[in-house]
Amino acid sequence: MSQFTELRGLYHLRETIGSGGFAKVKLAYHALTGEKVAIKIMDKRSLGEDLPRVKTEIEAMKDLCHQHICKLYQVIETETKFFMILEYCPEGELFDYIVSKDKLSEEEARVFFRQIVAAVAYIHSQGYAHRDLKPENLLLDEDQNLKLIDFGLCAKPKGGMDSQLFTCCGSPAYAAPELVSGREYLGSEADLWSMGILLYALLCGYLPFDDDKIPSLYKKIQSGKYDTPSWLSDESKSLIASMLQVDPKRRVTIRHLLAHPWLMADAQCPVEWHSKYKRCLDEDCLTELAVHYGKTKKDMEASVSEFKFDYLTATYFLLLEKKMKGRPVRLLNKIRNHE
Numbered sequence: 001m002s003q004f005t006e007l008r009g010l011y012h013l014r015e016t017i018g019s020g021g022f023a024k025v026k027l028a029y030h031a032l033t034g035e036k037v038a039i040k041i042m043d044k045r046s047l048g049e050d051l052p053r054v055k056t057e058i059e060a061m062k063d064l065c066h067q068h069i070c071k072l073y074q075v076i077e078t079e080t081k082f083f084m085i086l087e088y089c090p091e092g093e094l095f096d097y098i099v100s101k102d103k104l105s106e107e108e109a110r111v112f113f114r115q116i117v118a119a120v121a122y123i124h125s126q127g128y129a130h131r132d133l134k135p136e137n138l139l140l141d142e143d144q145n146l147k148l149i150d151f152g153l154c155a156k157p158k159g160g161m162d163s164q165l166f167t168c169c170g171s172p173a174y175a176a177p178e179l180v181s182g183r184e185y186l187g188s189e190a191d192l193w194s195m196g197i198l199l200y201a202l203l204c205g206y207l208p209f210d211d212d213k214i215p216s217l218y219k220k221i222q223s224g225k226y227d228t229p230s231w232l233s234d235e236s237k238s239l240i241a242s243m244l245q246v247d248p249k250r251r252v253t254i255r256h257l258l259a260h261p262w263l264m265a266d267a268q269c270p271v272e273w274h275s276k277y278k279r280c281l282d283e284d285c286l287t288e289l290a291v292h293y294g295k296t297k298k299d300m301e302a303s304v305s306e307f308k309f310d311y312l313t314a315t316y317f318l319l320l321e322k323k324m325k326g327r328p329v330r331l332l333n334k335i336r337n338h339e
């Protein structure tokens, strides 16, 4: 396969694992740690008007560091291409998982929904609205943990999360009534509506509002009327109803969701939504990097904390991943070829 010169010696490219609209995703190994990554490759020429979306996604993902958000490790931009080196999520899309199981039990849906609530509470706390929440944008890692992706449509309103947005975007079936009516809306409130659609899809296996024709789909969304199948418990129905409120001011807020009885069932604690990543740098990783690069720890700390999303940033984060997974915090000195 044509080795991209920009990746040579840094990553060992393997098979293509997905190719969507304007991107191709390849499996690769990060040479220094041996860790698996996904590399999303986009050709600028074929991006066309989607180019700003890629820049939005890259800038947002650089700001977001959370256990339920797909980690961006490195960005390589050339004259014709973008390479995004991303967290490896080998269990694919939540969408395919739901389809494979027809629908999920309340218990299983709760495990996933708690992770979704954590991810959304975190991005809202960072001033971002996702605006395209749907099962296709939630990937599963090797431990069946959810990782939110696709921040191409996200908004970080200048005036903070209380300022109105206008652009109508996202996937129609997940779009809030105020959004499809072309009215001003709050990103956070629109995300809460999409989470109601998501929870309904997890528990039912199909969408509450669906229609082949967009105009009639919009009418159904604006009516706010959907049927609730017999297998839904009363608690599930009331939780979904609190999110699928047509009036955004009557809609439940993410803060209330964190301690909602349905989410707390099975004697759980409120959703722990803060990032598990600390602000300060990890000493063991810094030591290993300093030894490898022959620098003092102080100099190493200065370089790493610039977080330029270059190879050093990727190496630091992947070393940290190894540590969090209980693997040795070691860099591979000679570049070993992978079997």
Ligand SMILES: O=C(Nc1ccc2c(c1)CCNCC2)c1ccc(-c2cn[nH]c2)cc1OCc1ccccc1
Binding pocket: 017, 018, 019, 025, 027, 037, 038, 040, 070, 086, 087, 088, 089, 090, 091, 092, 093, 139, 149, 150
């Ligand atoms: O690691 C990713 N995907 C991925 C990796 C390995 C495997 C699979 C999937 C499933 C197919 N069997 C082989 C195992 C992976 C990571 C990040 C992103 C990503 C982050 N922002 N944007 C995209 C996309 C990714 O993929 C796309 C995909 C490919 C096939 C199906 C489902 C999903």
